[in-house]
Amino acid sequence: MWIGTATGLYLLEKATGKYTYIRMPVESYYIYSLCQTSDGMLYIGTNNAGLLVYDTVKNTFRHYHRDNCALISNNIYTLLSDGKGNIFLSTEHGLSTFYPAEETFHNWTKEQGLLAASFNPNAAIHSRDGYMIFGSNEGVIVLPDSIQPVSYTHLRAH
Secondary structure, X not given: OEEEEOOEEEXXXXXXXXXXXXXXXXXXXXXXXXXXXXXXXXXXXXXXXXXXXXXXXXXXXXXXXXXXXXXXOOOOOEEEEOOOOOEEXXXXXXXXXXXXXXXXXXXXXXXXXXXXXXXXXXXXXEOOOOEEEEEEOOEEEEEEOOOOXXXXXXXXXX
16 A cells, blocks of 8 residues: 655555655655556655656656646646546646656646636545546536547648
């Protein structure tokens, strides 16, 4: 069982009660949210250190933050898998979607029509009927897990 705390990441062996501290490659160890996907990858939302992706088999980390990618914020409050391999992240500046296969991000903001900008830590759920529900400072935001960003690559000017 993975445990994220204000002092870092721990792996608890439930059968024995023993835990192991996992050293992370960032200065800020405060963890807001964890999400493990079926392929064994552990996504770690941090306070001011962005997104960490921990490969539990290879024991390696990938670190994404505002200075090296299009991530909208380094404060990752909640992580949700859409069930299709993508991870949705809530922040104080909107939502981001991480596409692991391409290692890219898409940001959803108020300027794009998102009804709230600031989200609350650990305030989200993926419902059984295919919706992702996020708690914001302005109410609840509900998105279908099939939501995709609009692509402008095939449009032509006339």
